[in-house]
Amino acid sequence: MISELKRAKKVANIHGLNIQEIEYLLEAIETVFQCHISEKYKAIFYLATTGLYLAEDMANIYDHSPKNINGDFNKNLGQYLKVYLELEDSDRVGITSLRRIMFKQGYFQDDIAKMSRESYPNNFGDRTH
Numbered sequence: 001m002i003s004e005l006k007r008a009k010k011v012a013n014i015h016g017l018n019i020q021e022i023e024y025l026l027e028a029i030e031t032v033f034q035c036h037i038s039e040k041y042k043a044i045f046y047l048a049t050t051g052l053y054l055a056e057d058m059a060n061i062y063d064h065s066p067k068n069i070n071g072d073f074n075k076n077l078g079q080y081l082k083v084y085l086e087l088e089d090s091d092r093v094g095i096t097s098l099r100r101i102m103f104k105q106g107y108f109q110d111d112i113a114k115m116s117r118e119s120y121p122n123n124f125g126d127r128t129h
Helices: 004-014 019-032 039-048 055-061 069-084 098-104
Strands: none
Touching (some): 004 019, 039 055
């Protein structure tokens, strides 16, 4: 059975994310900040970069409280991304802003990033946005 993280990586790859570069980024964050990023938050990260899901969708997929998912994502990964990527204080690193931030940072494959996200199934549920 395929893990949720592997499935999330596959969906993110189809939607243009450079998986190898993201793996390096996440490893570097864990090393620099001496923290562990769980598979759950890595999977949320990968799916959030597709732009297909709202925070509420992520909460349903990962059986998480919709009220707390944004704060928990920030606490478990977003705060580290903000510092590591040297983003402005005014930049929010949340589930809905992650695709834009990662695109601006150059973590998308040029040829795939231009494709329409509606061209592919999401493999995690019926709702796509």
